[in-house]
Amino acid sequence: MGQSMKWAQGQIENCLYRHNLCHTRGDALANPTRLIDVASGGTGVKLRDCTSLPGSSLDYAALSYCWGDYEPKCMTTRNTIQRNLDYISWDLLPQTFRDAINFTRGLGLKYLWIDSICIIQKDNDDWCREAGKMFSVYKGAKVTLVALHGANSTAGLRETTIKEESWVVANLQIGQSIIPLCIRSHHYLANPDKGYFSGRLPLVNRAWTYQERIISPRTLFFDQGEVIYQCASEIRCECGKSIQSHGSSAASDAQSTSAIQRKWKSYFASNYSHLKVTNPRDRLAAIAAIAEQYQQIRPESRYLAGLWSDSLLEDLIWKLDVASKGMRVPFCFRMDIGRPYNLQTWSWASFQGTIDFFSLMNTEPLAQVVEANCVYAKENRFGVLEESKLVLRSRMLTCIMDGGRLYEPSGPRFGVPARMLTEWSLDIDCVQDCSQAQAVCLFQVLRAHLDRVFCLVLRLEDSSVEPHILSRLGVMSYRTSQRYHRTQDDLLLHRRFAHVGTMEEIEIR
Structure with a gap:
């Protein structure tokens, strides 16, 4: 040579x-x-x-x-x-x-x-x-x-x-x-x-x-x-x-705060998400160098297991990119991708699969970040995650999820029999968690352009402690405006949030 x-x-x-x-x-x-x-x-x-x-x-x-x-x-x-x-x-x-x-x-x-x-x-x-x-x-x-x-x-x-x-x-x-x-x-x-x-x-x-x-x-x-x-x-x-060359630097093309935030999600996190590691503990460590370089252009933000504190609510709104795999089908028929990594469910790094982020513009926060902290091994804030805590406060609504549809719970509190709220509007992360009818919590996170509200779909894991501990199942969105609503389902769900939803402080793990 x-x-x-x-x-x-x-x-x-x-x-x-x-x-x-x-x-x-x-x-x-x-x-x-x-x-x-x-x-x-x-x-x-x-x-x-x-x-x-x-x-x-x-x-x-x-x-x-x-x-x-x-x-x-x-x-x-x-x-x-x-x-x-x-x-x-x-x-x-x-x-x-x-x-x-x-x-x-x-x-x-x-x-x-x-x-x-x-x-x-x-x-x-x-x-x-x-x-x-x-x-x-x-x-x-x-x-x-x-x-x-x-x-x-x-x-x-x-x-x-x-x-x-x-x-x-x-x-x-x-x-x-x-x-x-x-x-x-x-x-x-x-x-x-x-x-x-x-x-x-x-x-x-x-x-x-x-x-x-x-x-x-x-x-x-x-x-x-x-x-x-x-x-x-x-x-x-x-x-x-x-x-x-347009440059391979993690900081290139970032001319504004919003551009910096978008590039991390749409380019680096999405491109990295489907790549394989032999040892599950390496999942975050293997992107630590890019995160460290990004910290230089986001000096006021804290790195949180693949997400960032200055855009945390937007960063939480991620989904599996099933379209890239040619799977434009309801979630209940999707391939079982699963969570092979023992990481917090709110982090996209907990998955082996291509992650996509919604295009969010003119966002308005609906949730309050009460606490968001991560502890890393050897005090290296970009390395191996040892523990974390994410506590949010927002309006939450309990529903029944079954076969890709959301139903109102029946009972005296609601005064009505089970009624379907919406169908085929859920982006669920993992089929194995959703194969049977179960109670889920819709947790409002933010409102984006065209009056679109994004919610986390959560499952209650422990109600014996305060705040209650929940895990993420996926995301969903609905319209709140008569002008932009797609179906009557959106308006019905919007009304149920207003009439029955309650303000809750929860921890997501």
Whole structure:
């Protein structure tokens, strides 16, 4: 890969000297706790403790790759850390790590960061501490090497089993020479703002690697036949193709408070929500670096398990994006997606599935945030969530949900038999929670344009304490104006809220 190294080095130097937009590192970023020293040459490397290294800002590369189901022999644990600090033999390194080391040397860099070597694995204390430093690790790297292909670290930076997709379509004869005319597949990295990664690549389906690409100031993607360079200013391929980049920074395109809030939800949270993690506790930690960068442009806001305090009520109004899966059907017929993560039900991060947010304009709060707090491991406010508390106060109405329809509860309090309030207007998160008729609570959150009221659909979990504890089942909305109502159901539900609904203070878990 000697030619690719020379080309990549030229792109990095051009960026450093000519791209004002890309000068993002800053002096405040701390060095990683540990780095791999690759400068010895020949075979073998060693792990270095950066607290003992001179200099305040080290130049290093970082690696982004798929772990898969393979644990490399060079992995750092409490049992192997001293060995790795002394020397890591070449035969212990899988092919992707070897390629990354050689490429880092070719770029003239002395250090390389690889998570499985630079973080002590199977050690909860070190993992929780280091997982919260991914922003500074990838933001501070001079360049990130991305192994697009390969299900684990044995495949190499370039997957050797994949052939370059090019075909000979004709032969040109010039004098005595015959020159083949070839075509190749279209560049799928052509537009980063329109989902430029192919879903067939293992790397792009993983949660951890998403923030690694987003946060890095300069990235080298190792594709089938060439290396592709991206920074905040441009995208260039070895073949000569070049387009202007719109930037991968988490703070780009945010010109106002509302734009900042919208981009977090509509771009980063939505794109991240369907990505997979092996360990459920990593769900929030794997987007922590993007959240930390967003904190810089939302300094007055508090990060709350994927939501933000300055837009909390709007952030609560999320739903599963079943339309993207071609499932335009009532909730009772939807695929059972479920909640595989033990996180608070009010957070979109509690799901494995694509999350969508409503387009909300001219909102008026109907709920009061009484308390909203999160406690994170190792006091890292962007890392592993240990506990949280969300207490809201608003008007609440009890209904019966059955088969996608809402009914009034029958009984002396209501003075009427069960009557249907509305149907097919619920966005329910999880079929397994809603397969049988049950009492639910509609909790008003906010009013948006065209007199549309959004409610959380909640289920009572514990009424023995004050405030009562409920869990989220989904969201719904209805119109409050005669002018904009869709059906008589909306007006009936609106009247029931006014006549029977009560102001309640509740905790959602």
